Amino acid sequence: MNAPAIHHVGVKDVTFGVNVKITEPCNLYGCEIGDDCFIGPFTEIQKTAAIGARTRVQSHAFICELVTIGQDCFIGHGVMFINDTFGIGGPARGRKELWRHTIVGDRVSIGSNATIMPVRICDDVVVGAGAVVTKDILTAGIYAGNPARRLATK
Numbered sequence: 001m002n003a004p005a006i007h008h009v010g011v012k013d014v015t016f017g018v019n020v021k022i023t024e025p026c027n028l029y030g031c032e033i034g035d036d037c038f039i040g041p042f043t044e045i046q047k048t049a050a051i052g053a054r055t056r057v058q059s060h061a062f063i064c065e066l067v068t069i070g071q072d073c074f075i076g077h078g079v080m081f082i083n084d085t086f087g088i089g090g091p092a093r094g095r096k097e098l099w100r101h102t103i104v105g106d107r108v109s110i111g112s113n114a115t116i117m118p119v120r121i122c123d124d125v126v127v128g129a130g131a132v133v134t135k136d137i138l139t140a141g142i143y144a145g146n147p148a149r150r151l152a153t154k
Contacts, residue, residue: 017053072076076112076129083118
């Protein structure tokens, strides 16, 4: 009988600011977490991801490689960041050169179960629960829907 390779949940090779709070279990590795952040349970933050100071990441969020989140942000429960656009018709399957970056500005709130494709989101944006962000958001305001559209200026 073959034994599977088991990867244990944990916190490994993370650069932490001061006064960070983590609620376990979490899977954090090779990432940066700024001062005064909160990371909820059942969260995964992958290597090269960076979370700015005073940002809250709620439970069940997934923040993949190549994601940078600014300061004073709120990432709701179950928010998913995507770095592989399936640009070749399917998964990149280890071809990381096909992955794309996501940059989230300061004071951005992303509602529960939103999906964020590789985009740039400017400062002072609210993304509604369940929204799917497929294009850059370059104007502050409130965005919702699938695909996400601006509903109001902030």
